[in-house]
Amino acid sequence: MDAEAAKELGKLLGAGLSMGLGAVGPGVGLGIMIGKALESIARQPEVAGDVRTNMFIGIGVTEAVALYAFVVALILIFVA
Amino acid sequence: MKHMWRWIIGLLVLGFLILLAILPGGEEMEFEVAAEFEREVLIKLPTIGPFDMSVTKTVAYLWIAVAIILVVALIVARSLKTQPGRFQYAMEAMYGLARDGIVGSVMKSGKAAWFPFVGAAFFFVLVSNLIGLLPLPFGEHHQPAFYAATANLNVTIMLALCTFLFTHYAGIRKNGAFRYVKAWAPPGAPPVLKQMIWFIHVISEVFRLISLSVRLFANMVAGHAILAVFFAMALIFQSYLIGLALQGASVLIYMFEIFVAFIQAFIFAILSAVYIGGALDQDH
Numbered sequence: 001m002d003a004e005a006a007k008e009l010g011k012l013l014g015a016g017l018s019m020g021l022g023a024v025g026p027g028v029g030l031g032i033m034i035g036k037a038l039e040s041i042a043r044q045p046e047v048a049g050d051v052r053t054n055m056f057i058g059i060g061v062t063e064a065v066a067l068y069a070f071v072v073a074l075i076l077i078f079v080a
Numbered sequence: 081m082k083h084m085w086r087w088i089i090g091l092l093v094l095g096f097l098i099l100l101a102i103l104p105g106g107e108e109m110e111f112e113v114a115a116e117f118e119r120e121v122l123i124k125l126p127t128i129g130p131f132d133m134s135v136t137k138t139v140a141y142l143w144i145a146v147a148i149i150l151v152v153a154l155i156v157a158r159s160l161k162t163q164p165g166r167f168q169y170a171m172e173a174m175y176g177l178a179r180d181g182i183v184g185s186v187m188k189s190g191k192a193a194w195f196p197f198v199g200a201a202f203f204f205v206l207v208s209n210l211i212g213l214l215p216l217p218f219g220e221h222h223q224p225a226f227y228a229a230t231a232n233l234n235v236t237i238m239l240a241l242c243t244f245l246f247t248h249y250a251g252i253r254k255n256g257a258f259r260y261v262k263a264w265a266p267p268g269a270p271p272v273l274k275q276m277i278w279f280i281h282v283i284s285e286v287f288r289l290i291s292l293s294v295r296l297f298a299n300m301v302a303g304h305a306i307l308a309v310f311f312a313m314a315l316i317f318q319s320y321l322i323g324l325a326l327q328g329a330s331v332l333i334y335m336f337e338i339f340v341a342f343i344q345a346f347i348f349a350i351l352s353a354v355y356i357g358g359a360l361d362q363d364h
Contacts, residue, residue, distance in 0.1 A: 049181075049185070050185065053181065053185045053186065053350065056343070056346060056347060056350060057186075057347070057350055057351065057354060059343075059347070060295065060347035060350075060351055061291070061351075063295065063299075064291045064294070064295045067294060067295055067298035067299065067302070068291075068294065068298075070298050070301075070302055071294055071297075071298050074301070078114055
């Protein structure tokens, strides 16, 4: 394999791996967080509004981690 | 008798699907996902200093968003009634969401002072995201094309920079520059630890800027890339059967993108409110 093809292979492999592995952690985190939020809403329906607002803030912060992986994948494919 | 009809309809559907699978696909077309996000220049204008003043596709989308917000807001404001109609009721619900759901639920003081900024950011991001789901004739390679102003990192960085600057402006104006910066570390901590915590806080302030802009940008780019790939899958596979199956899936993804457009606007506005509220009432 020549150097150019090896570089292309590395880029595509790295992009796929970064997106795939980068989605694992945030996926687990989102699952735990939304599950806990639903649990607490079911336990105390009167605080549903507050819990939902804070859940969305948490979703935004957690999801950003997966999106950093997405941006890294984009940079690997189109920029690097 | 009843069952025979079922069999006939089932066979007809099966025959139709086999026909679709056998039929040769349409003409071959090249499709490049990255080309959907190219910034094409619509009106060429001279460069002033480091700034290229040309009107690009993104600028046109921003103008459309501003025009829609202005027209809707003016219409609603001019025709306010005490017995609201459907349209006014919907707009009041959105306004109530921005005021009570976003600003009212996360900020302690300064609600009235900072609601205009947070509400404007919410509606601007929401309308920009939703316009991105309409096919508009600004495409470069094929005519009705999908694009969103918020799928451009420059736009989202400017929006995040507004939040960033307003956060520190609000904190400095309320608490005074020295007290504001000093309160970034907890007062009771031992000296070396205190400096380290202060330094980490400074880094986190910069990362807020990055995460706020990249989150919105990456969400919109990812959504539009998935939509574009699904819409173009029939061209890639050259098969009517796969095209039919994927158009059904793309409708579902389109509906999910409407949800994402709303959620991202909500998250952007609520994080702006959280940051500004945190700068106003510093409690560690």
